[in-house]
């Protein structure tokens with residue numbers, strides 16, 4: 001489902017990383033770890049097609065990554081550093097928007113938002129939310145929408161203890177539904193839940 005072979009990214013004269021191989025089958029989660037600036041987000045951008053690797057080949061959901069390709073975006077869900085939400089919309093409206101754009105029902109919105117810890121804010125504009133509440137809303141959106149692949153960049157950021165436990169359950173739900181998940185993280189419990197760990201140095 002996700003295959004990277006011999007992937008490298010060179011910045012100016014230096015290789016950020018090179019000869020990197022990654023294979024994530026459906027239903028598996030791979031964690032990417034390593035120090036700040038090691039290249040974790042850069043690799044995720046390569047997997048989503050936001051950035052071209054300098055060398056190597058990548059296949060995601062059977063396609064060459066291209067974030068501009070609607071067919072690719074419909075199969076690959078992503079939460080990156082710069083992912084955003086609609087500040088003027090409420091969580092309920094975000095879910096309605098997702099359900100509408102994918103032409104699906106998402107089930108009981110109230111239960112989903114309650115589970116995300118946003119039950120009491122279901123009908124308030126998200127622009128006034130705290131950092132952790134925004135992150136919960138974006139994580140909910142990224143995981144309830146249909147996806148074969150889920151790419152997460154430090155999803156634990158801004159989450160409280162309960163939020164981090166919820167995050168672990170979201171990833172487990174996604175892999176149980178057959179998605180291939182790649183998560184760059186500094187949160188050790190996510191490593192324990194991962195099927196493989198790719199360590200950047």
Ligand SMILES: Nc1ncnc2c1ncn2[C@@H]1O[C@H](COP(=O)(O)OP(=O)(O)OP(=O)(O)O)[C@@H](O)[C@H]1O
Nearest residue numbers: 011016034035036037038039040041042043184200
């Ligand atoms: N297109 C680019 N042009 C210049 N520098 C870049 C480019 N892409 C990545 N870098 C640099 O590569 C390094 C790795 O960045 P990256 O965000 O991938 O690290 P990271 O492992 O995700 O770090 P963190 O744990 O801090 O999030 C940084 O020094 C960054 O400035």
